[in-house]
Structures are given as structure tokens and as C-alpha cells.
Amino acid sequence: MSLNPASAALLDGLRERLGPNGARTPEDEPGLFREDRDRYRGHGAFVARPASTAEVAEVVRRCAEARTPLIPVSGGTGLVGGHVTMAEPAPVLLSLQRMNRxxxxxxxxxxxxxxxxxxxxxxxxxxxxxxxxxxxxxxxxxxxxxxxxxxxxxxxxxxxxxxxxxxxxxxxxxxxxxxxxxxxxxxxxxxxxxxxxxxxxxxxxxxxxxxxxxxxxxxxRPAETATAWLAVPSPQAAVDLLHFLRPRVGDVISAFELIDVVGFDFLAETGMPKPAPLDPMPKWSVLVECGGRAGVGEALESALEAAFEAGLATDGAVAQSAQQRDALWTIRETIPLANRAVGALSNHDISVPVARLPEFIDKATAALNRLDPTLRINCFGHVGDGNLHYNVYPPRGRDKAALGNRRDEVKRLVHDLVHETEGSVGAEHGVGRAKVDDLERYGDAGLLAAMRALKAALDPAGIMNPGAVLR
Ligand SMILES: Cc1cc2nc3c(=O)[nH]c(=O)nc-3n(C[C@H](O)[C@H](O)[C@H](O)COP(=O)(O)OP(=O)(O)OC[C@H]3O[C@@H](n4cnc5c(N)ncnc54)[C@H](O)[C@@H]3O)c2cc1C
Incomplete structure (x- = not known):
């Protein structure tokens, strides 16, 4: 790729300062110019690879002097297009990968x-x-x-x-x-x-x-960890179960994940391993983990017995070994990979107050069914902190491209409902470039004004990741 004279001079100067490993061409680092789900593609003048804080400062100072946009990238696993852009002029990507001590x-x-x-x-x-x-x-x-x-x-x-x-x-x-x-x-x-x-x-x-x-x-480090996969009758029961368990086991619940059987179906559909923790697999499961002093497993099991009696859980499997625990978590962690292989029409990383989570799921599901009953929803996530991945997929056998014109409609419907439910449409993945419009639509006016003032004060030349978070 040929560089414009300003970028070429910047690259030459940095190569001299950082050494031969300190800068690479985009062709040498193709993985850094895409996002994990392949939704966004980017370009760049070159990749700067400083190995110390002083070298980072040198790269930033030189980019500021040359008024060249600069985008930091660490692992490149962000899912909102935060480190990729096709905007001109082509940015310098600043990779932190050599700063790994x-x-x-x-x-x-x-x-x-x-x-x-x-x-x-x-x-x-x-x-x-x-x-x-x-x-x-x-x-x-x-x-x-x-x-x-x-x-x-x-x-x-x-x-x-x-x-x-x-x-x-x-x-x-x-x-x-x-x-x-x-x-x-x-x-x-x-x-x-x-x-x-x-x-x-x-x-x-x-x-x-x-x-x-x-x-x-x-x-x-917890002396003992206890992990269980539980069938729950509904998302409301999942939330009630969390409140039921907390006072009984103490403040030791570290994870409380809701899992929709659709995620499990996707494992099968995409040929991924799907060892069933329960038989039959229920529509809704919870993966709960506690960690603490010795005896935490006994405390969880006795609290679960009471939960079964109260009808908050209907079936369950408690891991009896570290291997069984890992197997349960592998199912949970493989679901996002299966989701990607199926190909979502629209993903939504959202959060709502925990108490309103069941209401949100009911309303969003009913509204999507009215829009198109053939759409498939995989709703899973970190229910204990109100964060759901509420993802919408085309019917089996249909490519999402055929429904592409539905994507904006689906996203708007889900995001409007999140907003009505006092939630956030960017719960844990951030704004990046994917949600700049959403931040403008749903963000508080006072917050946006303060963010713009801060950006202008700290980065008056606008070189730091332009186009991400704020327009
Ligand atoms: C399979 C999978 C599962 C995931 N699960 C979760 C999850 O459960 N929870 C969650 O929160 N996220 C999750 N993510 C998203 C992602 O992994 C996280 O957002 C992660 O924190 C990004 O780290 P990274 O090093 O890859 O950042 P990058 O993708 O490199 O960067 C993310 C953003 O930060 C900026 N940036 C990077 N490094 C720096 C720096 N040193 N200084 C200033 N700015 C910088 C980038 O410009 C970009 O805007 C998941 C992603 C995948 C692929």
C-alpha cells in the first residue's frame, strides 16, 4: 500500500525511533483491521508497536504534531467496531501487544x-x-x-x-x-x-x-467453589431464585447466568459439542456459582433443596468435581461461538434493572413475535447483574442477508423497549462505532454535553480514535 507523504514521513520517523519491530504495515497485521464477528472492516496507514510507555508517548506526540488520527488496540476482541474504521485519513493503529509485562x-x-x-x-x-x-x-x-x-x-x-x-x-x-x-x-x-x-x-x-x-x-482465592446447572420455570423464577439463594448462602454468589435452550439448540445446529447437563433440557436454565470458605457447596445444596420445594427450580445438576464444573462452563462459553456460526440478524447487549428483567423479556419477545413469528431469539446472559445478550436470528435455513432490511427495525424495537424499561443499550461491550447513534438517541443530554466538552478539552485536535463513542 502506498502512503501519503505525511504518513510515510511519520512511519520513517517512528521506525527509526522504535526499531524494526516498532512498526508494521497493515498487510503484516490483517487481523487488527477487522472485528471479531467480521461486522466491521477497517484500514490504516500502519501499525505502531511501541514496547514501553516512553515509546507510546513518542508515537502519540508525533501523531498529534502530524494531526494524524490514532486508534489504540489491545486484543482486538471488542464487538462494537471500536478499533476499526474506514474513515479518511487512514489512522495509525497503536498496538499495545508488545507492552506485555x-x-x-x-x-x-x-x-x-x-x-x-x-x-x-x-x-x-x-x-x-x-x-x-x-x-x-x-x-x-x-x-x-x-x-x-x-x-x-x-x-x-x-x-x-x-x-x-x-x-x-x-x-x-x-x-x-x-x-x-x-x-x-x-x-x-x-x-x-x-x-x-x-x-x-x-x-x-x-x-x-x-x-x-x-x-x-x-x-x-475461594477455598471451595460450588457450581450448579438448574432448570427454572421462567426468567421471573430465575430472578426470584437469585433473591432466594442470596440470604441463604451468604454473599458468595459470583455468577448467575440465564441460558435459553435456543443456545443449546444452536450448539447442535452448528455441530459443536453439546453435553446435556439435564434431561430433558428445559426452556430456561440458570448456571450458578458460589465461591468461599469450605462448606460453601453444602450451603448451596441445602439452599437448592429449599428452592426446589418452593418451585423456583424444577431440576438440577451440581458439579461433583473441577472437571464437571469446567464442562458446565464450557457449554456456557461455547454458546457465543455457536451464535456467531448461526449468524444473528441483530445482537443486543443490554441491561435493565434486575427486577424488570422478566418484564423486558416478555414484552420484547411478544413484540418480535408480532413483527415476525419466524424470527428466533436467543436470550442469555449475566442475569445476576441485569445484563442480557438478547440476540435475534433468522429462521433455520434462511440466511440473515435475506432479512437484512429487517435488522434496523428489530434493533429499534428492542432498544426502544430497553429504554422504556430504564435500561442501557450498551451494557458491557461499550459504544464503539456501532452505537454512536444509540448514544445520541437514548443518552442524557447533560451527559452528552459534558462528554463533548471533556473530549474537546483533553483532545482538542481530535486525534484519539475519532468517530468512536462520539461523532
Ligand atoms: C467470545 C467473546 C466473548 C466476550 N464476552 C464478553 C463478556 O462477557 N463481557 C464483556 O464485557 N465483553 C465481552 N466480549 C467483548 C471483548 O472481549 C471485551 O470488550 C474486551 O474487554 C475487549 O478487550 P480487547 O483487549 O480485545 O480490546 P480491543 O478490542 O483491542 O479494544 C476495545 C476498545 O478499547 C480501545 N483500546 C484498546 N486498548 C486500549 C488502550 N490500551 N488504551 C485506550 N484504549 C484502548 C480500542 O480502541 C477499542 O475502542 C467478548 C468478546 C468475544 C469475542
Missing amino acids: IRAVDAADNALIAEAGVILKDVQDAAAGVDRLFPLSLASEGSCRIGGNLSSNAGGVNTLRYGNARDLCLGVEAVLPDGTVFNGLKRLRKDNMGYDLRHLLIGAEGTLGVITAAALKLFP
């Missing part, structure tokens, strides 16, 4: 300092190495990286107990849009000295600067 693991402080390019699974393993838990857990944990997790404020299966990525972060180091290094890698639990820049950068999706490292919170 764990700088410190401090069990006494329950803190770990990781550079932005460290893979989430490696952080979990480093924490386990000092007998601690880093609880952020997503199906993409083998490839997403800490910089991306914080920039998208990732959620995942343990949000119910431990919070989102934001709640797990004590401090960040970042490069601001003019190349200034912000050294906020404090491990403090209390620090009220002025504005908290950390919380602006978390969830900013690369629009306010580049996160280069983070101080992360660690927790005690």
Missing part, C-alpha cells in the same frame, strides 16, 4: 501491576501464582488484554460479586492525547486528591488517551 505482583497489598498488552488470562494466572484471585472473567479471556478490558470497562460472568473492570482497578498509567504521561499507578484504596482521571480513561474506548498500564485489585 507484569511489572509487580504484591500479595501483601492485594495488587498487581500489568502493562496494557498483558492477556487477561495471564493476569488471572499471575494472581493465582501468589494464591490470589483476579476475578474478571470473559469468554475472550485468552485473547483480550488489560488495556482493552479497562478501555471498554468489561463485565463478564463475575460482575455480580466483584464488579466491572472499573471496580477492579486501583490506578492507571496513560498517555494523554498531547503525549503527556499521566502516572496514576497508585495502589491506594482511598485517594481523594482531585479529579479521578482513572475513571475518565476507563470506559473511554481510546477516545481520551492510551492506557499503558494498570494497578489491579486482587482478592482471596
Whole structure:
């Protein structure tokens, strides 16, 4: 690909400064110019690959001087087109993948300092190495990286107990849009000295600067983990079951996932393994996990007995070994892959107040049935924190392309209902480029004005990930 003279000069200068590994052509890194579901394709002048915070600062400073757009990318697993664009001029992609050192693991402080390019699974393993838990857990944990997790404020299966990525972060180091290094890698639990820049950068999706490292919170590792797959009569019963179990087992429920049998059908349809935890498989299941002191399994089993008596669950299987636990989670984590293989007409990563979740599911399902009763809905997700993946698929055997003109109608219908139910249409994946219109439509006017003012103040030249989050 031929570069325009400004990009070519920038590339030459950076190659000199960062060395031969410090910059690559888009042809060398094709995976970085697409999004995981292949919904978005992007282009770029080149990929900068700094290996230190000083080198990141140099890349940002030079891009700012050349007024060249810059997009940070960590693992590239984001699902909202946050790191891909076809807009002109072609941006520089700043890959954090060479910034992959764990700088410190401090069990006494329950803190770990990781550079932005460290893979989430490696952080979990480093924490386990000092007998601690880093609880952020997503199906993409083998490839997403800490910089991306914080920039998208990732959620995942343990949000119910431990919070989102934001709640797990004590401090960040970042490069601001003019190349200034912000050294906020404090491990403090209390620090009220002025504005908290950390919380602006978390969830900013690369629009306010580049996160280069983070101080992360660690927790005690549970002595015992108990996992069960339960049949529940309805989403309302699932919510009631959560409230029933909480006081009985204590504050130890880390995951509470709702699973629609449609996800299980998709495993079969796409030829993926589908070991059935229950026979027959119910329309609605819950995958619940508790972790804590020895005896937590007994506490869960006795609470479940009472739940069966109360009619909140009708069948169940409790994992008897770590292997059985992993098998249950593998089913849950494989469903998104089957979804992708089937091909959604429209995906919706939404959240509503937990108490209104059953109402939302009932209303959305009835409205979609009225629109087109042949559409298939796979509704699953992190019910314990009100976050659902409410995804809509074409009928079996029909390609989504044939229904493409229905996509906007379906999305609007679902998102309007989310809004009416006091929810969010971007629960854990963020805004990226996919939901810029939604943020404008449903976002609070005061919030949008403050966001635009902040963006203009911190990034007056507009070089940081232009077109993402804000137009
Ligand atoms: C199979 C699968 C399952 C998933 N499950 C979940 C889930 O349960 N919960 C969930 O929340 N998400 C989930 N995701 C989405 C995705 O994995 C998360 O959003 C993840 O946090 C993104 O991390 P990443 O390193 O891949 O970020 P990237 O995709 O590289 O980037 C995400 C955004 O952050 C910006 N960015 C990246 N790095 C930096 C940085 N260092 N500084 C500033 N900005 C930066 C990018 O420009 C982009 O806008 C899933 C994705 C897949 C493919």
C-alpha cells in the first residue's frame, strides 16, 4: 500500500525511533483491521508497536504534531467496531501487544501491576501464582488484554460479586492525547486528591488517551467453589431464585447466568459439542456459582433443596468435581461461538434493572413475535447483574442477508423497549462505532454535553480514535 507523504514521513520517523519491530504495515497485521464477528472492516496507514510507555508517548506526540488520527488496540476482541474504521485519513493503529509485562505482583497489598498488552488470562494466572484471585472473567479471556478490558470497562460472568473492570482497578498509567504521561499507578484504596482521571480513561474506548498500564485489585482465592446447572420455570423464577439463594448462602454468589435452550439448540445446529447437563433440557436454565470458605457447596445444596420445594427450580445438576464444573462452563462459553456460526440478524447487549428483567423479556419477545413469528431469539446472559445478550436470528435455513432490511427495525424495537424499561443499550461491550447513534438517541443530554466538552478539552485536535463513542 502506498502512503501519503505525511504518513510515510511519520512511519520513517517512528521506525527509526522504535526499531524494526516498532512498526508494521497493515498487510503484516490483517487481523487488527477487522472485528471479531467480521461486522466491521477497517484500514490504516500502519501499525505502531511501541514496547514501553516512553515509546507510546513518542508515537502519540508525533501523531498529534502530524494531526494524524490514532486508534489504540489491545486484543482486538471488542464487538462494537471500536478499533476499526474506514474513515479518511487512514489512522495509525497503536498496538499495545508488545507492552506485555507484569511489572509487580504484591500479595501483601492485594495488587498487581500489568502493562496494557498483558492477556487477561495471564493476569488471572499471575494472581493465582501468589494464591490470589483476579476475578474478571470473559469468554475472550485468552485473547483480550488489560488495556482493552479497562478501555471498554468489561463485565463478564463475575460482575455480580466483584464488579466491572472499573471496580477492579486501583490506578492507571496513560498517555494523554498531547503525549503527556499521566502516572496514576497508585495502589491506594482511598485517594481523594482531585479529579479521578482513572475513571475518565476507563470506559473511554481510546477516545481520551492510551492506557499503558494498570494497578489491579486482587482478592482471596475461594477455598471451595460450588457450581450448579438448574432448570427454572421462567426468567421471573430465575430472578426470584437469585433473591432466594442470596440470604441463604451468604454473599458468595459470583455468577448467575440465564441460558435459553435456543443456545443449546444452536450448539447442535452448528455441530459443536453439546453435553446435556439435564434431561430433558428445559426452556430456561440458570448456571450458578458460589465461591468461599469450605462448606460453601453444602450451603448451596441445602439452599437448592429449599428452592426446589418452593418451585423456583424444577431440576438440577451440581458439579461433583473441577472437571464437571469446567464442562458446565464450557457449554456456557461455547454458546457465543455457536451464535456467531448461526449468524444473528441483530445482537443486543443490554441491561435493565434486575427486577424488570422478566418484564423486558416478555414484552420484547411478544413484540418480535408480532413483527415476525419466524424470527428466533436467543436470550442469555449475566442475569445476576441485569445484563442480557438478547440476540435475534433468522429462521433455520434462511440466511440473515435475506432479512437484512429487517435488522434496523428489530434493533429499534428492542432498544426502544430497553429504554422504556430504564435500561442501557450498551451494557458491557461499550459504544464503539456501532452505537454512536444509540448514544445520541437514548443518552442524557447533560451527559452528552459534558462528554463533548471533556473530549474537546483533553483532545482538542481530535486525534484519539475519532468517530468512536462520539461523532
Ligand atoms: C467470545 C467473546 C466473548 C466476550 N464476552 C464478553 C463478556 O462477557 N463481557 C464483556 O464485557 N465483553 C465481552 N466480549 C467483548 C471483548 O472481549 C471485551 O470488550 C474486551 O474487554 C475487549 O478487550 P480487547 O483487549 O480485545 O480490546 P480491543 O478490542 O483491542 O479494544 C476495545 C476498545 O478499547 C480501545 N483500546 C484498546 N486498548 C486500549 C488502550 N490500551 N488504551 C485506550 N484504549 C484502548 C480500542 O480502541 C477499542 O475502542 C467478548 C468478546 C468475544 C469475542
